[in-house]
Amino acid sequence: SPTTEGTGRSHKLAVIGGDGIGPEVTDAALTILDAAQDRFGFTTERTEVPLGADAYLETGDLLTPEAIEVLRSNDTILFGAIGSPRVTPGILERGIILALRAELRQAINLRPVRLYPGVPTPIAGLTPERCDLVVVRENSEGSYVGGGSTVHRGTPGAVATQGSTNTWYAVHRAVDFAFRLAEQRRGKVTLCHKTNVLVEAGALWLDVVEEVAARFPDVEHDYVHVDAMCMHLPVSPERFDVVVTDNLFGDIITDLGAVLQGGLGVAASGNLNIDGSAPSMFEPVHGSAPDIAGKGWANPAGAGLSLALCLASLGEGEAAAAVESATAEVLADLPELSGATMGASTAELGERIASA
Amino acid sequence: SPTTEGTGRSHKLAVIGGDGIGPEVTDAALTILDAAQDRFGFTTERTEVPLGADAYLETGDLLTPEAIEVLRSNDTILFGAIGSPRVTPGILERGIILALRAELRQAINLRPVRLYPGVPTPIAGLTPERCDLVVVRENSEGSYVGGGSTVHRGTPGAVATQGSTNTWYAVHRAVDFAFRLAEQRRGKVTLCHKTNVLVEAGALWLDVVEEVAARFPDVEHDYVHVDAMCMHLPVSPERFDVVVTDNLFGDIITDLGAVLQGGLGVAASGNLNIDGSAPSMFEPVHGSAPDIAGKGWANPAGAGLSLALCLASLGEGEAAAAVESATAEVLADLPELSGATMGASTAELGERIASA
Ligand SMILES: CC(C)[C@H](C(=O)O)[C@@H](O)C(=O)O
Ligand SMILES: CC(C)[C@H](C(=O)O)[C@@H](O)C(=O)O
Numbered sequence: 174s175p176t177t178e179g180t181g182r183s184h185k186l187a188v189i190g191g192d193g194i195g196p197e198v199t200d201a202a203l204t205i206l207d208a209a210q211d212r213f214g215f216t217t218e219r220t221e222v223p224l225g226a227d228a229y230l231e232t233g234d235l236l237t238p239e240a241i242e243v244l245r246s247n248d249t250i251l252f253g254a255i256g257s258p259r260v261t262p263g264i265l266e267r268g269i270i271l272a273l274r275a276e277l278r279q280a281i282n283l284r285p286v287r288l289y290p291g292v293p294t295p296i297a298g299l300t301p302e303r304c305d306l307v308v309v310r311e312n313s314e315g316s317y318v319g320g321g322s323t324v325h326r327g328t329p330g331a332v333a334t335q336g337s338t339n340t341w342y343a344v345h346r347a348v349d350f351a352f353r354l355a356e357q358r359r360g361k362v363t364l365c366h367k368t369n370v371l372v373e374a375g376a377l378w379l380d381v382v383e384e385v386a387a388r389f390p391d392v393e394h395d396y397v398h399v400d401a402m403c404m405h406l407p408v409s410p411e412r413f414d415v416v417v418t419d420n421l422f423g424d425i426i427t428d429l430g431a432v433l434q435g436g437l438g439v440a441a442s443g444n445l446n447i448d449g450s451a452p453s454m455f456e457p458v459h460g461s462a463p464d465i466a467g468k469g470w471a472n473p474a475g476a477g478l479s480l481a482l483c484l485a486s487l488g489e490g491e492a493a494a495a496v497e498s499a500t501a502e503v504l505a506d507l508p509e510l511s512g513a514t515m516g517a518s519t520a521e522l523g524e525r526i527a528s529a
Numbered sequence: 530s531p532t533t534e535g536t537g538r539s540h541k542l543a544v545i546g547g548d549g550i551g552p553e554v555t556d557a558a559l560t561i562l563d564a565a566q567d568r569f570g571f572t573t574e575r576t577e578v579p580l581g582a583d584a585y586l587e588t589g590d591l592l593t594p595e596a597i598e599v600l601r602s603n604d605t606i607l608f609g610a611i612g613s614p615r616v617t618p619g620i621l622e623r624g625i626i627l628a629l630r631a632e633l634r635q636a637i638n639l640r641p642v643r644l645y646p647g648v649p650t651p652i653a654g655l656t657p658e659r660c661d662l663v664v665v666r667e668n669s670e671g672s673y674v675g676g677g678s679t680v681h682r683g684t685p686g687a688v689a690t691q692g693s694t695n696t697w698y699a700v701h702r703a704v705d706f707a708f709r710l711a712e713q714r715r716g717k718v719t720l721c722h723k724t725n726v727l728v729e730a731g732a733l734w735l736d737v738v739e740e741v742a743a744r745f746p747d748v749e750h751d752y753v754h755v756d757a758m759c760m761h762l763p764v765s766p767e768r769f770d771v772v773v774t775d776n777l778f779g780d781i782i783t784d785l786g787a788v789l790q791g792g793l794g795v796a797a798s799g800n801l802n803i804d805g806s807a808p809s810m811f812e813p814v815h816g817s818a819p820d821i822a823g824k825g826w827a828n829p830a831g832a833g834l835s836l837a838l839c840l841a842s843l844g845e846g847e848a849a850a851a852v853e854s855a856t857a858e859v860l861a862d863l864p865e866l867s868g869a870t871m872g873a874s875t876a877e878l879g880e881r882i883a884s885a
Contacts, residue, residue: 323729
């Protein structure tokens with residue numbers, strides 16, 4: 174039943190459906206959003222921004238200044254997925270996804286790893302109480318800066334270098350964000366890196382963690398190498414509350430985190446702009462999955478939970494909590510978490526979550 | 530019962546027990562080796578090489594030219610573990626482990642991911658038939674080259690760079706090794722990298738795989754991003770036969786592989802010199818675990834299975850197979866795979882495997 178109170182606010186929302194299953198899961202998220210608006214009394218003004226393989230193949234443009242301007246003029250962005258077998262791998266990912274994160278100064282990639290009750294996980298004996306952590310992934314630098322060169326390509330003398338730039342500026346804002354978040358959670362930050370091999374970048378991360386930790390006497394902190402993290406995360410996720418990590422390691426360990434949660438279909442993320450200079454962008458962790466596009470086999474839960482993160486960031490806390498719990502509830506009833514045997518289509522699930 | 534045949538050969542074996550649980554698990558491996566020698570009629574001439582925290586703290590030396598000479602004069606090396614809380618993290622790892630791999634031109638880090646029958650795995654429903662792959666990790670370069678610099682350390686202007694060098698020379702030998710290995714196995718090679726972000730290094734790996742693949746028409750090959758690998762490996766390891774990958778990604782995914790096998794205590798590895806210029810080195814994937822050192826809680830299976838890889842590389846195929854199956858058999862009977870509740874001490878397990 175619709176409430177008469179509600180926040181009464183209006184939010185400008187840009188929507189990037191993208192490629193493959195992106196538009197399907199985004200449509201489902203918008204159905205959920207409609208229900209949340211009715212129930213919690215806020216409105217959104219939505220603008221679709223056509224980015225992805227189709228636009229690229231038609232126009233040759235990846236991310237135009239105009240598209241960036243439109244995105245900037247919104248309060249927040251819902252993103253589906255981008256990537257297509259019709260385009261050389263990497264072009265769309267770097268030219269759109271990574272470019273958006275950079276252009277919109279989305280400093281943090283926030284990725285909750287939470288197992289919801291009733292959702293099947295492939296980890297034997299794992300329970301929801303033991304699996305509730307958040308990965309704070311630095312979202313702008315490290316090996317993602319793209320530096321490097323190749324000489325003698327195609328010959329036995331070929332040498333490819335690849336750069337990694339790590340700044341106090343970006344590491345500090347990620348670590349500071351992680352400690353603030355931990356203060357509101359269970360009070361523990363774990364740095365995940367590979368300091369014994371990547372000594373320069375590793376020392377910077379360690380320095381910054383010590384520096385920030387001194388300002389948060391109530392937050393514990395420890396350190397785990399990225400290789401060891403892959404060993405601990407599946408079997409003892411309860412060791413972790415907030416994990417703060419480098420761009421590349423964050424990319425890797427959050428896909429593993431998604432396994433614990435029941436698969437990529439369930440994992441949500443937020444690319445957070447934390448200086449107010451541009452909107453944040455919320456996206457399911459899964460990709461465009463072109464092989465199942467159009468079949469209705471994609472699980473909209475990742476998109477639904479990303480919508481919940483989006484609503485929370487807009488200050489619509491009640492709506493966010495309701496969307497999260499409705500998504501979790503519907504998830505718990507599915508026979509399978511994706512594919513032909515999911516028991517309902519992407520759109521039907523969107524409607525089910527919306528009514529829940 | 531001892532056979533009278535046997536290979537009759539003698540092998541010069543260097544033994545580096547190292548730190549923490551390293552000497553315990555290595556002693557257990559040597560007990561197993563004694564039994565294998567008796568049974569299969571070969572001998573070893575063993576030389577202990579004292580490397581690790583004790584030697585370093587006493588002498589200040591990490592890896593002396595003399596130690597390298599001794600190691601070089603052997604046919605093979607058994608390695609326990611190195612690393613100690615008494616030494617700044619990274620010093621021993623880089624100064625000894627990584628230095629040995631480089632000095633002895635151990636081009637390949639071979640890491641089988643195999644679940645033995647009866648061994649408990651944390652992955653729900655995983656069966657031994659579905660989990661039998663080998664990771665061929667490039668062992669000499671990538672982000673392990675150690676280049677990089679830091680400016681303005683300790684200030685908000687700090688910037689740390691970290692290099693990665695990738696050569697046709699090293700990538701080609703790893704990829705070629707992987708295809709040869711796949712030919713003797715199920716005929717499939719999977720390249721694991723992050724080509725959509727690490728474009729220079731990624732293109733080199735892709736080029737080399739195409740080039741080598743053309744010479745192996747009977748070996749299939751495909752490609753999986755390292756993040757996606759962390760999602761697929763736990764739930765569908767049967768997709769993989771031989772996985773060839775970069776030094777850092779190999780480090781990360783093999784710790785995850787160890788989880789499938791029942792934990793780090795069970796995982797074995799070989800640092801292979803493939804040009805005959807120096808001996809190979811066999812080591813359990815686990816570290817020195819100083820917290821449980823001296824308690825007899827370490828599982829010697831990783832060391833035992835590494836001994837099996839060592840024997841195979843020496844041409845003692847029958848002995849290798851016997852050591853592998855004896856280790857697997859004893860593993861299958863343990864109530865827990867490590868710790869106080871393992872049901873027997875490290876040394877007792879060594880003896881059990883030896884009699885098996
Ligand atoms: C598509 C790719 C560039 C991206 C990344 O590496 O960050 C993706 O894997 C992710 O995690 O969002
Ligand atoms: C100790 C460390 C330097 C080493 C590595 O990173 O290679 C270890 O993690 C390994 O996998 O053998």
